[in-house]
Amino acid sequence: xxxxxxxxxxxxxxxxxxxxxxxxxxxxxxxxxxxxxxxxxxxxxxxxxxxxxxxxxxxxxxxxxxxxxxxxxxxxxxxxxxxxxxxxxxxxxxxxxxxxxxxxxxxxxxxxxxxxxxxxxxxxxxxxxxxxxxxxxxxxxxxxxxxxxxxxxxxxxxxxxxxxxxxxxxxxxxxxxxxxxxxxxxxxxxxxxxxxxxxxxxxxxxxxxxxxxxxxxxxxxxxxxx
Amino acid sequence: xxxxxxxxxxxxxxxxxxxxxxxxxxxxxxxxxxxxxxxxxxxxxxxxxxxxxxxxxxxxxxxxxxxxxxxxxxxxxxxxxxxxxxxxxxxxxxxxxxxxxxxxxxxxxxxxxxxxxxxxxxxxxxxxxxxxxxxxxxxxxxxxxxxxxxxxxxxxxxxxxxxxxxxxxxxxxxxxxxxxxxxxxxxxxxxxxxxxxxxxxxxxxxxxxxxxxxxxxxxxxxxxxx
Numbered sequence: 001x002x003x004x005x006x007x008x009x010x011x012x013x014x015x016x017x018x019x020x021x022x023x024x025x026x027x028x029x030x031x032x033x034x035x036x037x038x039x040x041x042x043x044x045x046x047x048x049x050x051x052x053x054x055x056x057x058x059x060x061x062x063x064x065x066x067x068x069x070x071x072x073x074x075x076x077x078x079x080x081x082x083x084x085x086x087x088x089x090x091x092x093x094x095x096x097x098x099x100x101x102x103x104x105x106x107x108x109x110x111x112x113x114x115x116x117x118x119x120x121x122x123x124x125x126x127x128x129x130x131x132x133x134x135x136x137x138x139x140x141x142x143x144x145x146x147x148x149x150x151x152x153x154x155x156x157x158x159x160x161x162x163x164x165x166x167x168x169x170x171x172x173x174x175x176x177x178x179x180x181x182x183x184x185x186x187x188x189x190x191x192x193x194x195x196x197x198x199x200x201x202x203x204x205x206x207x208x209x210x211x212x213x214x215x216x217x218x219x220x221x222x223x224x225x226x
Numbered sequence: 227x228x229x230x231x232x233x234x235x236x237x238x239x240x241x242x243x244x245x246x247x248x249x250x251x252x253x254x255x256x257x258x259x260x261x262x263x264x265x266x267x268x269x270x271x272x273x274x275x276x277x278x279x280x281x282x283x284x285x286x287x288x289x290x291x292x293x294x295x296x297x298x299x300x301x302x303x304x305x306x307x308x309x310x311x312x313x314x315x316x317x318x319x320x321x322x323x324x325x326x327x328x329x330x331x332x333x334x335x336x337x338x339x340x341x342x343x344x345x346x347x348x349x350x351x352x353x354x355x356x357x358x359x360x361x362x363x364x365x366x367x368x369x370x371x372x373x374x375x376x377x378x379x380x381x382x383x384x385x386x387x388x389x390x391x392x393x394x395x396x397x398x399x400x401x402x403x404x405x406x407x408x409x410x411x412x413x414x415x416x417x418x419x420x421x422x423x424x425x426x427x428x429x430x431x432x433x434x435x436x437x438x439x440x441x442x443x444x445x446x447x448x449x450x451x452x
Contacts, residue, residue: 006396023403025286031414033256056282059380060251109433154285170232177249188257188414196424203419207335
């Protein structure tokens with residue numbers, strides 16, 4: 001690919017048509033996670049499922065994930081995921097894999113009834129937990145709301161959740177703790193609408209200043225010990 | 227891969243050895259972006275470069291990216307990226323591509339001098355901007371600190387930055403605004419130390435409830451119009 005670089009200033013970005021700007025800026029953080037968020041609630045206690053690319057790791061001890069949500073609208077006009085989480089305090093995170101990308105993407109349509117039924121995914125109950133997971137996901141977990149931070153510049157919310165339970169295929173868990181997302185056909189997102197599977201380059205050893213060429217292992221299950 | 231599922235509770239996670247827990251929980255958000263953060267500052271006004279997987283999209287109007295930082299230690303003990311950003315108010319975000327993964331990973335070692343020199347990457351100055359970018363990156367941009375949110379549960383910080391300029395190869399920019407990260411050899415991360423290139427599945431049309439089978443385009447440069 002030609003490497004003729006284009007430079008855009010903040011004014012150039014602001015002057016792009018809205019959708020073109022959205023597609024560009026959504027590409028600028030790099031590849032993103034793709035997860036289905038499962039919740040339940042509202043006047044009819046309906047299950048809800050929505051695809052997001054805004055789940056982010058926040059810490060391991062305690063195990064915290066962040067979820068960036070658009071500025072919520074009043075409950076009777078939408079934002080079902082946000083209001084269900086506010087009501088029940090819990091949600092599920094379900095990794096999207098290559099087999100369910102079209103169904104996952106389709107959950108972003110505005111449905112009046114359950115997205116599970118609408119797109120053909122199966123609710124997976126976890127005993128005593130007030131949000132449904134997704135049976136077709138290979139990695140699924142339940143989170144409990146720990147905090148909500150307002151992002152004042154644009155009205156978005158950062159929901160901080162603690163992982164209460166997690167399920168994944170035992171065969172994908174390396175002895176050193178690494179979970180082999182690629183072996184589970186996990187996908188990454190780009191921009192607003194791009195989906196990708198991955199091909200591993202390798203796992204690199206903990207970097208030390210006196211070893212300037214980090215060891216690389218191409219077998220992702222061959223970890224670094226405890 | 228065998229689909230015998232393992233279930234871990236929050237107590238099971240908390241009782242894992244620290245490194246094993248870190249490797250697992252860092253895998254649970256899904257694939258992550260991989261970026262080099264460029265800053266400059268401190269008593270000797272040194273350039274600094276560090277690899278992160280915690281850059282996240284926050285919004286397109288204005289164009290905002292988040293950067294999750296570990297709990298900062300006092301300046302004389304480390305946290306150079308954090309303190310440089312606090313001092314200058316700016317940083318660069320540089321996408322890691324397949325050609326520079328070993329160098330990028332190596333920036334996580336504790337160097338006393340510039341990581342640019344230590345790992346063999348080239349500072350790329352942007353006129354009037356107080357943080358160096360990375361010449362070898364195909365997508366590079368400058369951000370200005372807009373806000374800092376404390377994550378009270380673990381002492382981390384969410385830095386919110388507005389994009390002030392961005393540079394990328396013109397040939398990778400689709401007419402509808404999408405930036406083709408895969409054509410630019412961009413990489414995704416998994417866990418603490420895994421790196422992956424991608425293979426595109428496709429771009430999916432805006433989902434509508436009355437069209438349950440979303441159109442998929444496998445040419446990533448063939449967008450959806452404005």
